Amino acid sequence: xxxxxxxxxxxxxxxxxxxxxxxxxxxxxxxxxxxxxxxxxxxxxxxxxxxxxxxxxxxxxxxxxxxxxxxxxxxxxxxxxxxxxxxxxxxxxxxxxxxxxxxxxxxxxxxxxxxxxxxxxxxxxxxxxxxxxxxxxxxxxxxxxxxxxxxxxxxxxxxxxxxxxxxxxxxxxxxxxxxxxxxxxxxxxxxxxxxxxxxxxxxxxxxxxxxxxxxxxxxxxxxxxxxxxxxxxxxxxxxxxxxxxxxxxxxxxxxxxxxxxxxxxxxxxxxxxxxxxxxxxxxxxxxxxxxxxxxxxxxxxxxxxxxxxxxxxxxxxxxxxxx
Amino acid sequence: xxxxxxxxxxxxxxxxxxxxxxxxxxxxxxxxxxxxxxxxxxxxxxxxxxxxxxxxxxxxxxxxxxxxxxxxxxxxxxxxxxxxxxxxxxxxxxxxxxxxxxxxxxxxxxxxxxxxxxxxxxxxxxxxxxxxxxxxxxxxxxxxxxxxxxxxxxxxxxxxxxxxxxxxxxxxxxxxxxxxxxxxxxxxxxxxxxxxxxxxxxxxxxxxxxxxxxxxxxxxxxxxxxxxxxxxxxxxxxxxxxxxxxxxxxxxxxxxxxxxxxxxxxxxxxxxxxxxxxxxxxxxxxxxxxxxxxxxxxxxxxxxxxxxxxxxxxxxxxxxxxxxxxxxxxxxxxxxxxxxxxxxxxxxxxxxxxxxxxxxxxxxxxxxxxxx
Numbered sequence: 203x204x205x206x207x208x209x210x211x212x213x214x215x216x217x218x219x220x221x222x223x224x225x226x227x228x229x230x231x232x233x234x235x236x237x238x239x240x241x242x243x244x245x246x247x248x249x250x251x252x253x254x255x256x257x258x259x260x261x262x263x264x265x266x267x268x269x270x271x272x273x274x275x276x277x278x279x280x281x282x283x284x285x286x287x288x289x290x291x292x293x294x295x296x297x298x299x300x301x302x303x304x305x306x307x308x309x310x311x312x313x314x315x316x317x318x319x320x321x322x323x324x325x326x327x328x329x330x331x332x333x334x335x336x337x338x339x340x341x342x343x344x345x346x347x348x349x350x351x352x353x354x355x356x357x358x359x360x361x362x363x364x365x366x367x368x369x370x371x372x373x374x375x376x377x378x379x380x381x382x383x384x385x386x387x388x389x390x391x392x393x394x395x396x397x398x399x400x401x402x403x404x405x406x407x408x409x410x411x412x413x414x415x416x417x418x419x420x421x422x423x424x425x426x427x428x429x430x431x432x433x434x435x436x437x438x439x440x441x442x443x444x445x446x447x448x449x450x451x452x453x454x455x456x457x458x459x460x461x462x463x464x465x466x467x468x469x470x471x472x473x474x475x476x477x478x479x480x481x482x483x484x485x486x487x488x489x490x491x492x493x494x495x496x497x498x499x500x501x502x503x504x505x506x507x508x509x510x511x512x513x514x515x516x517x518x519x520x521x522x523x524x525x
Numbered sequence: 526x527x528x529x530x531x532x533x534x535x536x537x538x539x540x541x542x543x544x545x546x547x548x549x550x551x552x553x554x555x556x557x558x559x560x561x562x563x564x565x566x567x568x569x570x571x572x573x574x575x576x577x578x579x580x581x582x583x584x585x586x587x588x589x590x591x592x593x594x595x596x597x598x599x600x601x602x603x604x605x606x607x608x609x610x611x612x613x614x615x616x617x618x619x620x621x622x623x624x625x626x627x628x629x630x631x632x633x634x635x636x637x638x639x640x641x642x643x644x645x646x647x648x649x650x651x652x653x654x655x656x657x658x659x660x661x662x663x664x665x666x667x668x669x670x671x672x673x674x675x676x677x678x679x680x681x682x683x684x685x686x687x688x689x690x691x692x693x694x695x696x697x698x699x700x701x702x703x704x705x706x707x708x709x710x711x712x713x714x715x716x717x718x719x720x721x722x723x724x725x726x727x728x729x730x731x732x733x734x735x736x737x738x739x740x741x742x743x744x745x746x747x748x749x750x751x752x753x754x755x756x757x758x759x760x761x762x763x764x765x766x767x768x769x770x771x772x773x774x775x776x777x778x779x780x781x782x783x784x785x786x787x788x789x790x791x792x793x794x795x796x797x798x799x800x801x802x803x804x805x806x807x808x809x810x811x812x813x814x815x816x817x818x819x820x821x822x823x824x825x826x827x828x829x830x831x832x833x834x835x836x837x838x839x840x841x842x843x844x845x846x847x848x849x850x851x852x853x854x855x856x857x858x859x860x861x862x863x864x865x866x867x868x869x870x871x872x873x874x875x876x877x878x879x880x881x882x883x884x885x886x887x888x889x890x891x892x893x894x895x896x897x
Contacts, residue, residue: 227687251687257717262676262710269680272665273625274688292707296670297677304666306654307872342873365875394878441878 203383208376209239211351211384215358216241216278218388220248223276226362227252229263230280230316237282238318238377264290267313268297276312278362283329284319284371298367299342313367314358320412320462321510322375327498330506332463334410337369338440338472344368344393345440349414351382353437356391363390373411380415394441398450402432405520406450408473409433409460413511417460420516429524439469447473448480455486456523462510465493487523492516535756538565539774544748544757552759552791555766558819560827567770571834577618577765578829579843581610581822584634586847587643588796591650594855595800601652604630608763608795611821612727614638615768615790619776620695625663625681627674628697630799631727632667635697639664643854644861651858654872672698672705675724679715679785682722686782693779695723701732703749704740715785716753722785723775727762729794730816734807747789755787762790763821766828793819 206214220226227248233241234255245253256263260281267277281287287294294315302309319332337343346361346368348354354372361368373380399414400421409417414435421431432450436442451457457477459470470491477489492511500506535543542553555564569577588605595603606613609631617638620626626639633646641664645657655666668674678696685692702708703726715722726746730737743749750757756778760771768790775786793816797804829835867885870877877885 254718257710257713259710259714261707262679262714265673265676265707265711266680266683266714269627269665269677269682269694270684270687271680272659272677273681273684273690273692273694275684292670292673293676297673301666303869303873304655305659305872306656307868307875308655308658308660444879 203385205381206351206384207378208351208354208372208380209378211355211382212240212358212372213242213244214384214386215355215362216244217247219359219362220244220252222388225274225276226278227254227275228278228280229254229256229267231256231258231263231282233280238374240316240372240377241280260286260289261293264293264315265297268293268301268311271311271313272309276362278314278316281315281317283325284317284333285329285331287315287317287333294337294343295340299340302342302366310365311367312362312365314361314370315367316370316372318372318374320373320375321499321506322412324501324503324506326501330499332461334371334439335463335467335469335472338469342367343440344438346370346393346438347410348372348437349376349411349435351380351384353391353397355384356389357393357437359388360390360393364393371411376412380412391437393438394443395437396443396446397435397437398432398446399435400431400433402430402454404430404454405432405456405458405523406447406454407431407433407458407460407516407520408436408447410436410439410462410469413460413462416511416513417516419513420520423513423517424520429520431520444476444480448477451477451481452484455484456520457485457489458492458516458519458523459489460492460511460516462494464496465491466496468493490519490523492519535758536774539758539771542759542771544745544751544759546751550745550747550759552761553767553771554761554764555770556764556824556828558763558824560824560831562828564767565770567766567773569766569769573618574829575834577614577769578825578835579847580614580617580634580638581765581825582843583637583847583850584610584613585822586844587633587851590848590851590855592800599855599859600647600650602799602801603650604799605796606631606634608816608821609727609729609792610634611765611825612762612768612790612792615765616695616697616725616772618765619769619772620693621776623663623690623692624776625665625678625692625694626697627665627678627681627694628667629671629674629699629702630667630669631699632697636662636664643851644858647854647858648861653864672702672708672711674698675702675708675711676714678724679711679720679722682715682720682779682785683718685721686719691780693721693723693776695725697725697727699732700726700728700730700737700740700746701735702726703746712750712753712755712785712787716755719782719784721779721782723772723779724785724787725772726787726789727792728789729792730812731794731798731804731808733798733802745789747787750787755785757787757789760788760790762792763819763824765821765825792821795820
């Protein structure tokens with residue numbers, strides 16, 4: 203099995219799905235030459251009818267794929283940065299998310315909205331936001347957040363084969379830096395199944411994407427002082443595998459949630475509410491969130507790195523719970 | 526001077542109604558307000574002409590009945606299209622099987638002509654979801670967000686092109702929609718990709734209480750096509766034979782892969798925006814009177830009468846017939862039960878997530894307690 207980067211794993215998934223199903227096509231800005239390498243080589247293989255570079259027009263991308271899906275295609279749209287989705291919010295939230303319901307359940311709208319979030323590449327405040335909680339609030343959207351290259355490939359293939367709109371969020375730092383074994387065979391990963399990245403008994407850490415890597419670092423540090431953390435990766439936040447998270451918390455009695463998004467009304471808030479509801483009697487300490495402290499992401503690299511959670515902060519939070 | 530939209534100029538017949546720089550377009554017209562022939566007649570047989578008139582009369586009668594039953598609380602809302610029947614029926618007649626239409630809320634007549642059952646449409650206006658199967662009718666559910674459907678139509682038109690299918694997607698919008706960003710992103714996209722789409726603007730003079738002059742300083746709305754490299758045609762929207770011919774041309778052109786045309790039909794809303802407002806508070810009385818004199822149904826009826834195809838007796842029979850048809854559909858719609866709340870959940874989720882299943886179970890428990 204080859205060791206590949208996150209970018210390469212995503213590229214493999216697109217290649218395989220386009221070869222498998224001629225209804226699958228890609229549409230987005232600058233996708234022919236692929237700024238981050240995800241769509242690299244696809245234009246050469248599948249041509250201009252299946253790899254469609256667009257005007258800078260996010261609402262058009264978001265809305266046009268609904269029409270294209272309604273007449274039989276399976277579009278994979280790309281928003282280069284997640285912040286650009288704000289230009290398309292009406293089409294995503296008012297149209298894509300609600301169309302199945304508005305059609306009385308009869309619509310088949312196999313749309314994937316791929317986008318890229320996260321801090322760490324000095325893209326500054328207006329190109330760096332993790333907005334998964336906004337979309338999680340809206341019924342009718344599935345939200346996928348892969349952490350490993352293996353999962354990225356399997357989950358992207360599942361997303362493309364799903365008959366409903368899926369928002370597929372990629373972490374832009376992980377593209378080049380996160381590597382892992384990825385088989386060249388066809389496989390999918392079902393939505394709504396969390397992965398236990400590290401087993402432990404003393405505290406549960408639920409962390410998304412790059413923050414899961416941070417959580418694993420923190421877990422190693424904690425192990426050195428005798429604290430065994432269980433690290434969980436939800437992989438999809440809608441649908442959410444709450445059972446795995448609750449089961450872990452009932453075992454460890456403590457939970458820390460780590461994400462890059464702002465703490466206030468972030469997805470961690472929903473997780474805390476669910477955990478308190480379903481594991482209240484098992485908790486030995488209040489659930490804690492480690493997240494962006496409600497500031498815009500700084501442009502300056504040093505300041506940017508300070509605005510997102512670090513392993514040291516996760517260690518600190520866990521130690522606070524263990525007192 | 527060559528037309529600014531390049532090597533494919535509109536046919537001579539439509540030259541005068543085509544927007545171009547430095548010239549005022551004249552709306553394409555076949556019938557004058559009194560039904561006299563003043564332009565080229567389309568090749569339509571008598572049966573088709575009568576069917577066209579029937580649809581227009583049906584639309585007018587439907588508005589009357591729908592408004593009445595809405596006042597009785599039997600419909601949630603209704604957006605009458607009184608005065609716009611020619612603009613709707615001319616387009617409906619021009620479209621072909623396999624074409625799709627993406628409308629706002631004032632186009633029931635166009636949707637019915639595409640094969641939507643009236644009782645299914647009335648279910649929607651009773652506040653329920655869209656009961657018709659869109660894949661059977663080629664009709665996307667009514668769009669309430671202004672201009673959003675322009676993008677869906679352009680996307681469908683791109684989809685037809687990518688799949689090599691000989692169909693056209695029609696976006697039907699009002700004058701107000703041309704002020705939205707989605708409208709411009711749509712026509713730009715449509716032009717770049719040669720989408721098999723038609724952008725149809727029914728300029729009825731008013732967007733709720735906002736007059737046309739407040740939407741844009743453009744002399745016409747069709748001329749917006751020029752900036753996007755598309756042809757734009759102006760048509761008398763109260764003349765069904767003119768609308769039919771312009772629509773036919775635009776559909777043929779799009780079907781042939783030559784890209785979208787923007788068609789602006791000049792018409793007037795002889796009624797309220799919806800059952801929620803009172804147009805006499807903002808529409809000037811002399812303006813209403815002037816447009817009543819251009820009533821599309823009277824115009825077309827006089828044309829048919831002069832050709833010996835219509836008379837008072839036939840009119841009376843038709844009026845009675847359409848009311849029976851409409852009342853039958855209303856009765857069938859009202860006989861359908863309100864679905865359970867489960868249907869709402871199941872319409873959104875093919876397989877409801879665990880949390881929703883728990884919610885359903887809890888609700889059912891309450892229902893059981895309340896049932897004596």
